Amino acid sequence: MYELTVTSYFSGAHRLRYLHGKCEDLHGHNWKVEVSVASSKLNQEGVVIDFKVLKQKMEKVLKTLDHTYLNDLPYFSGIEPSSENIAKYIFDHLKKELKGFFATLKKVTAWESENACATYFGR
Numbered sequence: 001m002y003e004l005t006v007t008s009y010f011s012g013a014h015r016l017r018y019l020h021g022k023c024e025d026l027h028g029h030n031w032k033v034e035v036s037v038a039s040s041k042l043n044q045e046g047v048v049i050d051f052k053v054l055k056q057k058m059e060k061v062l063k064t065l066d067h068t069y070l071n072d073l074p075y076f077s078g079i080e081p082s083s084e085n086i087a088k089y090i091f092d093h094l095k096k097e098l099k100g101f102f103a104t105l106k107k108v109t110a111w112e113s114e115n116a117c118a119t120y121f122g123r
């Protein structure tokens with residue numbers, strides 16, 4: 001298997017209403033996001049997917065989160081915009097963007113600080 005990973009960033013604000021402590025109050029993060037795709041074979045160009053194409057698709061999804069108050073997005077109306085759910089949001093939306101490519105989206109990791117991240121592994 002081959003695995004490719006690209007990294008990017010977005011800034012957002014959130015409140016985690018049910019986590020007691022500091023995270024209950026409005027605050028922001030500069031999330032670092034890692035996206036990994038995998039494939040058992042390479043395309044005609046000898047790659048899983050062009051890094052540039054993967055990065056463009058990723059940026060398209062991150063743009064929907066950047067400089068937003070995440071709690072206000074419809075996706076997070078019934079669930080908390082935690083790093084876990086943000087990773088899943090990016091996974092779900094990027095999965096649609098990658099339809100037609102044979103690179104399979106494997107996981108999305110959202111780093112909310114240098115020391116803490118959440119990863120969503122899709123199926």
Ligand SMILES: [Zn+2]
Nearest residue numbers: 014023027029
């Ligand atoms: Zn937070």
